[in-house]
Structures are given as C-alpha cells and as structure tokens.
Amino acid sequence: MSENKGNPNVLVISAHALDFVWRCGGTIAKYSNAGSNVRIINLTLGERGESGDLWNGIENATEEQVKEIRTDEANKASEILGAELKIMDMGDHPLITDKENIIDLVKELREFQPEIILTHFTGDPLNPDHPEAAKLFYKALRAAQVPGVEPDTKILGPVKTFMFEPDQPEFCGFNPDAFIDITDVMEIKEKAMTVSESQKYMFDNYSRRAAYRGYIASRVSGNKEIKNAEAFKRFAPYTGQFFS
Numbered sequence: 001m002s003e004n005k006g007n008p009n010v011l012v013i014s015a016h017a018l019d020f021v022w023r024c025g026g027t028i029a030k031y032s033n034a035g036s037n038v039r040i041i042n043l044t045l046g047e048r049g050e051s052g053d054l055w056n057g058i059e060n061a062t063e064e065q066v067k068e069i070r071t072d073e074a075n076k077a078s079e080i081l082g083a084e085l086k087i088m089d090m091g092d093h094p095l096i097t098d099k100e101n102i103i104d105l106v107k108e109l110r111e112f113q114p115e116i117i118l119t120h121f122t123g124d125p126l127n128p129d130h131p132e133a134a135k136l137f138y139k140a141l142r143a144a145q146v147p148g149v150e151p152d153t154k155i156l157g158p159v160k161t162f163m164f165e166p167d168q169p170e171f172c173g174f175n176p177d178a179f180i181d182i183t184d185v186m187e188i189k190e191k192a193m194t195v196s197e198s199q200k201y202m203f204d205n206y207s208r209r210a211a212y213r214g215y216i217a218s219r220v221s222g223n224k225e226i227k228n229a230e231a232f233k234r235f236a237p238y239t240g241q242f243f244s
Helices: 019-033 052-057 063-081 099-112 129-144 183-193 201-221
Strands: 010-014 038-042 084-087 116-119 160-164 178-181 229-234
Touching: 010 019, 010 099, 010 129, 019 038, 019 063, 019 116, 019 178, 019 183, 019 201, 019 229, 038 063, 038 099, 052 063, 063 084, 063 183, 099 129, 116 129, 178 201, 183 201, 201 229
Parallel strands: 010 038, 010 116, 038 084, 116 160
Antiparallel strands: 160 229, 178 229
C-alpha cells in the first residue's frame, strides 16, 4: 500500500514515449497533486513508428538520435506532470515481447506495489503496439499476483485497472465507462504536451478530445463545472457495498 494514506500508488504502462501524456496526462497530474506516488513505465520510446516528424525533419537521422530526443521529451513531460519515469526500451514497430519482458515487468509491479494501474485498451488495429502493450501488462499482472513466480519478491495484491482512450476510438470498439475531471489541471497537461517535437499534431487532437470528454462527463454527472476530462474503460467491474 502507499505510504500516503488515502493516496494510492499509481502506475502507468505506456507503449511509447509520450502515449501517457496524450491519453492520461491530466489524470497523472491529478493524482500527483493529491500526494500519490505516480510511476510511468515506457515500454519503448516509439523511435521507429511514432517519430515521423523527427525522421522527416532531421537530415540523415539515426535511430539513436531519435531515441535521445524522445527520451528527453518523455523525461520533461513526466517531470511536468509530477511523475517518476522508467524506460524499458523494448523497441517498437513492431513491439514483440517474450517471457523475459514479462518477468521484468513482474519485478516492476512487485517493487512499486501499485493500487491503480492505467494502460492501453486491449484493441487497436491502427497501432498493434498498443494492444501488445496491454497484452504484456495483463500477462505480467497475472504472474505478479501468484506466489510461484519470482517467489523471493512480495506478491502484488488487488489492483484497479483502467484502460485509457485510443487515438481513434471509433476504430477500436472503445466505449468508456469512467471519466476523470481534469479541468483544474488542463494547463499542466497542455504544458506537458507542448514538449513534443515528434508528434506536434497530437496536441490539437487531445486538446479537443479533453473538451469533448468534458462535455460528456458534465452531461452524465450534471456538474457544469467540468470542462475537460479523460475517458477510461474499467478492466474489472465495480464491486462495493453500495453504488459509487
């Protein structure tokens, strides 16, 4: 459990360098500002398939050069959001994982002991790296919660998992059932989004998305103060003594 009573440890599993910024940057800032420990794990830097502006804009660009820029972007963005960042550098497009990657992620889960985990939706035909990241995470989550895997480490207890919104949800069958009001931290998210030189076009996309999701969240909740929100899909159904 988190050392901060009432402030859960939050882990974000991001396939590429800045996926976490676009999809849940506001939520990261909300939890960080509230006193939670937030850790982001970048499985890759997106150096091959998500850095088109760099490949097109730098003469004779190299993969190492692109990775260096993406690392800098991810570090700057996570710092703005108030989160710790770890880069696992598994390589993207395609992201292909194996047993060693699963065990590495198991160790991360057990070391950090998150209570809330945010990750990719399980379907995305437009970018197979995203569901592959989700697939890797759920394999690691299962393994982290059974005692026979890495028995010298503390097993992971129950966690609440939420899958964040894909870039083009209409192609992915994504129907959110949870919204986080990020109105009060939208400026922080926008600041984090502006560090990207490799995916500048995403700024407008997710600024508009936040406003649209804010409209939906406001309608659903009746709270007219909600102007910006981020959308998520629960992995497991809600369980409690009463509806919440």
